[in-house]
Amino acid sequence: MRGIYFLSVVLLIVLTACSAGTANDTNQIQLLNVSYDPTRELYRDVNERFSRQWLAKTGQHISIKQSHGGSGSQARAVIEGLRADVVTLALGYDIDAIHKRGKKLGSDWQTRLPDNSSPYTSTIVFLVRKGNPKNIHDWNDLIRSDVQVVTPNPKTSGGARWNYLAAWGYVMDRELQGNWNKLNDPSAIEQVAEAQAKAEQFVAALYRNTPVLDRAARAATNTFAQRGIGDVLIAWENEALLAIKELGDQHLELVAPSSSILAEPPVAIVDTVVDRKGTRQVAEAYLQYLYSDEGQELVANHYFRPRNQAVMNRYPNTFPVLRLFTINEVFGGWQKAQAEHFADGGRFDRIYTVAKG
Amino acid sequence: MAESRQHTVLPGFGLTVGYTTFFLSAIVLIPLAAMVLKASSLSFSQFIAVLLDPRVIASYKLTFGTSLLAALINVVFGFLIAWSLVRYDFPGRKVLDALIDMPFALPTAVSGIALTAVFAQDGWLGQQLARMGIQVVYTWLGITIALTLIGMPFVVRSVQPALAEVQRDLEDAAETLGANRFTVFWRIIFPTVLPALLTGFTMAFARGIGEYGSVIFIAGNLPMKTEITPLLIVIKLEQYDYVGAAALGCIMLGMSFVMLLSINLLQAWGRRRLFVGKR
Numbered sequence: 001m002r003g004i005y006f007l008s009v010v011l012l013i014v015l016t017a018c019s020a021g022t023a024n025d026t027n028q029i030q031l032l033n034v035s036y037d038p039t040r041e042l043y044r045d046v047n048e049r050f051s052r053q054w055l056a057k058t059g060q061h062i063s064i065k066q067s068h069g070g071s072g073s074q075a076r077a078v079i080e081g082l083r084a085d086v087v088t089l090a091l092g093y094d095i096d097a098i099h100k101r102g103k104k105l106g107s108d109w110q111t112r113l114p115d116n117s118s119p120y121t122s123t124i125v126f127l128v129r130k131g132n133p134k135n136i137h138d139w140n141d142l143i144r145s146d147v148q149v150v151t152p153n154p155k156t157s158g159g160a161r162w163n164y165l166a167a168w169g170y171v172m173d174r175e176l177q178g179n180w181n182k183l184n185d186p187s188a189i190e191q192v193a194e195a196q197a198k199a200e201q202f203v204a205a206l207y208r209n210t211p212v213l214d215r216a217a218r219a220a221t222n223t224f225a226q227r228g229i230g231d232v233l234i235a236w237e238n239e240a241l242l243a244i245k246e247l248g249d250q251h252l253e254l255v256a257p258s259s260s261i262l263a264e265p266p267v268a269i270v271d272t273v274v275d276r277k278g279t280r281q282v283a284e285a286y287l288q289y290l291y292s293d294e295g296q297e298l299v300a301n302h303y304f305r306p307r308n309q310a311v312m313n314r315y316p317n318t319f320p321v322l323r324l325f326t327i328n329e330v331f332g333g334w335q336k337a338q339a340e341h342f343a344d345g346g347r348f349d350r351i352y353t354v355a356k357g
Numbered sequence: 358m359a360e361s362r363q364h365t366v367l368p369g370f371g372l373t374v375g376y377t378t379f380f381l382s383a384i385v386l387i388p389l390a391a392m393v394l395k396a397s398s399l400s401f402s403q404f405i406a407v408l409l410d411p412r413v414i415a416s417y418k419l420t421f422g423t424s425l426l427a428a429l430i431n432v433v434f435g436f437l438i439a440w441s442l443v444r445y446d447f448p449g450r451k452v453l454d455a456l457i458d459m460p461f462a463l464p465t466a467v468s469g470i471a472l473t474a475v476f477a478q479d480g481w482l483g484q485q486l487a488r489m490g491i492q493v494v495y496t497w498l499g500i501t502i503a504l505t506l507i508g509m510p511f512v513v514r515s516v517q518p519a520l521a522e523v524q525r526d527l528e529d530a531a532e533t534l535g536a537n538r539f540t541v542f543w544r545i546i547f548p549t550v551l552p553a554l555l556t557g558f559t560m561a562f563a564r565g566i567g568e569y570g571s572v573i574f575i576a577g578n579l580p581m582k583t584e585i586t587p588l589l590i591v592i593k594l595e596q597y598d599y600v601g602a603a604a605l606g607c608i609m610l611g612m613s614f615v616m617l618l619s620i621n622l623l624q625a626w627g628r629r630r631l632f633v634g635k636r
Binding site: 070072073076097101153155156210211212213214215219226227228229342343344349352353 | 477495
């Protein structure tokens with residue numbers, strides 16, 4: 001009994017010493033970066049390099065925590081009070097939601113940093129089995145009756161929404177010969193309507209070839225790569241390249257379609273949080289770092305397309321060349337795309353409700 | 358399930374009942390009330406529109422259908438498991454007994470992923486079944502299997518003590534009076550175990566309705582086909598449609614409550630009939 005008593009006293013002393021130790025460390029700055037799934041590896045490197053750089057420059061120790069999950073649920077967590085200093089999400093729509101519903105950052109957030117506040121981009125490509133047994137080369141091949149497509153659920157996954165929009169945009173691009181001005185040209189209304197009807201048919205056919213709608217992009221990658229379901233996975237380019245690296249190129253290969261969407265995952269500072277915590281300066285420097293040469297180099301190493309052309313040129317064999325269109329060109333931005341395609345009763349829902357009669 | 362109606366004699370009535378009320382309010386009632394409150398910001402017609410959306414209706418059928426089926430499977434096989442664990446002594450019985458609790462402890466996502474791996478077209482069991490033309494993964498069948506796994510311990514754990522309490526001397530007496538084995542089972546063992554079996558069924562069923570983590574991996578999540586109601590709630594949240602999600606939550610709550618209540622009433626009625634009839 002005396003042993004136990006002695007032990008607990010020692011434990012108590014040690015614990016008090018520990019908590020005193022952490023209390024003394026309050027000059028250490030804490031930063032929380034709330035992000036989406038596929039950036040885990042990227043930000044691990046960024047955080048390490050940036051905090052070292054910041055220490056050298058200012059003498060301040062910073063510790064950067066990262067949180068990952070589906071882009072939409074991460075945004076919801078921030079709206080509901082997760083104290084993120086910066087958000088680095090999959091799509092602008094989710095940061096818009098933090099502005100609109102959470103009132104945690106200004107409406108001008110997307111113009112505060114260069115390039116629509118997206119320091120890196122990606123696009124949507126295909127991952128097929130080694131040797132491309134089903135001979136898949138472009139979007140057209142995905143609606144063939146002998147092809148099974150794996151793509152996550154656009155209702156729950158940000159990446160899946162990019163996939164859907166890329167497929168839609170491909171048909172529009174083909175029908176309008178890449179002339180996006182026609183979308184706003186009153187004399188081309190009929191041609192545009194015809195193109196949209198074709199796009200709707202195309203996307204419906206594509207989802208009819210889809211046996212499973214996973215909840216998130218990573219889950220879809222696993223279904224395709226580990227479960228062996230399907231002939232082609234529609235995926236983020238960075239996710240596809242990472243899968244090939246992780247699982248070895250003797251199993252999978254990447255196919256770049258003729259055209260695809262330029263996915264711009266944006267970053268932003270959460271105003272209310274940094275002002276309360278007094279971390280605005282370091283949070284701003286953190287996001288700026290992503291645009292620096294060093295940051296861009298890290299970005300490219302993790303298979304995101306760097307914005308800096310000079311850095312991009314150093315990776316000619318990593319990123320395939322394809323025609324890229326933007327969400328603003330084809331869909332008039334996220335708010336419109338979301339309302340038209342992904343809201344309840346939108347075009348995506350109609351694929352399933354109409355098909356069922 | 359001993360009933361003690363003499364609680365006023367025991368000390369600490371105020372403390373324990375007060376604590377119970379407080380605890381249940383804080384953990385159960387207040388969050389539920391908040392959900393109902395959120396949903397009540399919809400007008401009645403909007404509420405009905407959410408309720409009767411064809412996609413939502415398809416998901417009810419799937420959720421309640423597979424939960425019911427899984428609970429029924431568990432009643433049969435859970436009883437068998439409980440029977441062999443209680444009535445027989447064999448090497449490895451303790452290990453099997455401990456295994457029963459695994460679905461309780463396992464993160465549901467793990468069970469879901471494991472089941473998917475086993476039943477996928479290239480999985481151990483999936484391969485064999487695919488040869489027979491049966492697809493499990495990404496169909497309602499897969500959902501049922503996941504729910505069966507999740508609900509199994511509820512049935513076994515509620516039946517086990519009841520089976521252990523069956524009076525062996527009654528069985529012996531019945532046999533000496535010329536009852537065959539089936540009669541002994543049907544007239545003595547089954548009625549004693551029935552309330553526990555119903556309890557297990559109810560819990561497994563209720564658990565199935567609310568299950569999300571494991572099902573999400575093995576269901577294909579295709580709208581109208583393999584989309585469970587809890588997933589629709591998550592989808593609504595993902596679209597920042599908190600009110601719609603709360604409305605769906607309320608509907609599920611209401612339906613589960615009605616079902617659980619009717620099963621409880623049935624059980625009470627059965628117990629009364631059983632014991633009154635015997636006298």
